[in-house]
Amino acid sequence: MSTIGSSDPHLTRAGLARLDGQVSLDELHGRDQGQAAGLEQLRDTGPAPQARPATDAGEDVLNAAAWEGIPAGERLLAGDQDFEAQLGAMELSGAADSAADAILSAIG
Amino acid sequence: MTADTTAPPLPSPAELRAAADRLVSALAAHDDPEYRLTVLKRLVRRLGEERYPLFLRLLGVVAESDDARAQRLLAETFGTALRRMDMPGGALSSWGAARLPDPSAPLAASAFSGHFFGAAPQRLLGPVEYLTVWHLQRTQRTALGAETFRTALARMIALLNRSDDARALYPQKLAADAQNELEGAYTRATRDRLAAIAAAWKAGRPPEEVAQAALDAQSGDTPANWVVRDL
Numbered sequence: 001m002s003t004i005g006s007s008d009p010h011l012t013r014a015g016l017a018r019l020d021g022q023v024s025l026d027e028l029h030g031r032d033q034g035q036a037a038g039l040e041q042l043r044d045t046g047p048a049p050q051a052r053p054a055t056d057a058g059e060d061v062l063n064a065a066a067w068e069g070i071p072a073g074e075r076l077l078a079g080d081q082d083f084e085a086q087l088g089a090m091e092l093s094g095a096a097d098s099a100a101d102a103i104l105s106a107i108g
Numbered sequence: 109m110t111a112d113t114t115a116p117p118l119p120s121p122a123e124l125r126a127a128a129d130r131l132v133s134a135l136a137a138h139d140d141p142e143y144r145l146t147v148l149k150r151l152v153r154r155l156g157e158e159r160y161p162l163f164l165r166l167l168g169v170v171a172e173s174d175d176a177r178a179q180r181l182l183a184e185t186f187g188t189a190l191r192r193m194d195m196p197g198g199a200l201s202s203w204g205a206a207r208l209p210d211p212s213a214p215l216a217a218s219a220f221s222g223h224f225f226g227a228a229p230q231r232l233l234g235p236v237e238y239l240t241v242w243h244l245q246r247t248q249r250t251a252l253g254a255e256t257f258r259t260a261l262a263r264m265i266a267l268l269n270r271s272d273d274a275r276a277l278y279p280q281k282l283a284a285d286a287q288n289e290l291e292g293a294y295t296r297a298t299r300d301r302l303a304a305i306a307a308a309w310k311a312g313r314p315p316e317e318v319a320q321a322a323l324d325a326q327s328g329d330t331p332a333n334w335v336v337r338d339l
Contacts, residue, residue: 056250057115058161058242062260066124066169075173077125079133087137096143099134100150106127107119107162 119162128169132178141188148185148196157230160198164235168260171267179270187273189234190281197232200247202293231293235264236282236305240322244298258319261305265315275309282306300325 067075083102087095119127131151135144152163170178189195230248233241242249243257252260268274285294286303294302304325308318 054250055253056161056242058158058249059252059256060115060118061159061161061165062168062252062256064118064121064124064165066121066128066165067172068121073174075175077129077132077170077173077175077178079136079178080129081133083130084133084137087134092138092140092143092146095134095137096146096150099130099137099147100154103127103130103134103151103166104154106130107123108117 116159119165124165124169128166128173128178131166132170132175132181135181135185141185144181144185145188145192145194145196148189149194152196152198157199160238163196163198164238164260164264167235167267168263171263176270179267183268183271183274186268187271187277190274190277195232195234197234198238199230199232200238200241200245200249202231202241202245233293234278234281236261236278237285237302239264240298240301240305241294244301245295254323258316258323261322262315262319265309265318269315279306279309282309 087099090098131147134147138144148163152160155163167182170182173179186195239252239257239261241247242252243254244251268278282302283306286299286306288294289299301322304321305318308321313321
């Protein structure tokens with residue numbers, strides 16, 4: 001059990017340098033005992049660790065079907081003429097922002 | 109209180125096609141190449157690191173379509189990105205780079221575990237590099253399976269081939285990346301695969317063969333009896 005990473009200001013590198021050997025690592029270790037006991041009690045009561053999924057959620061997205069049931073040759077992106085005209089009337093930066101928002105809103 | 113680790117639901121086919129449709133309409137709204145690249149980059153930024161694969165999937169939806177105009181629009185935008193060396197990239201943790209700890213902050217316990225000297229820094233990778241690193245290297249994501257890698261990479265290359273610039277410049281970039289041993293973004297195995305992709309792509313082989321070449325490539329100098337793990 002380590003207190004490294006705790007919020008104890010003595011345990012920054014600068015804080016340890018200021019102690020200049022006046023405290024041993026055993027003493028630092030001793031400060032942990034109460035906390036360690038508490039954690040031991042928690043060990044048996046916490047939820048079981050979750051197994052890492054066999055496939056990444058991103059891989060499932062890559063494999064998500066998009067054109068099933070639509071025959072080859074008919075897989076066309078007709079475009080949204082109104083949306084295109086609306087963006088075309090905007091200045092470029094605003095249009096790029098609106099475009100990103102609209103694309104995201106299509107996929108929830 | 110526990111973090112919500114539930115993955116977002118998969119987009120339906122209709123949602124994917126609608127989003128791809130809007131993406132193409134958005135690119136077509138202005139002729140300015142910088143605007144088109146900005147659309148892609150802002151989309152990637154809004155999606156965030158975790159959902160970069162959804163951006164790749166939208167590119168794949170266009171690649172799978174029969175819409176040559178849509179494919180050219182997207183591919184030419186990647187041509188612009190390659191000329192500017194400013195790809196709409198996704199972040200994966202890199203295996204070799206290190207970041208020194210901040211001396212004014214408390215030392216994190218992770219500094220002494222798997223992420224020596226702090227949290228693993230991440231690098232932005234273009235679509236082809238992202239797929240390759242995701243498949244081959246240990247990153248924050250569960251490794252991408254070989255079949256998905258092959259399919260997604262072949263689609264990506266087919267799409268990018270719609271632009272003369274992308275078809276010429278992307279293999280050059282990959283070949284240059286494959287020769288760079290110093291930066292630490294890629295393992296040796298990844299560099300070998302990137303070199304194989306670059307060579308097959310430059311040679312004009314079909315996208316499926318380019319993807320297969322990546323899977324067939326082997327690291328050349330590993331003794332047969334060594335056990336090697338990609339870091």
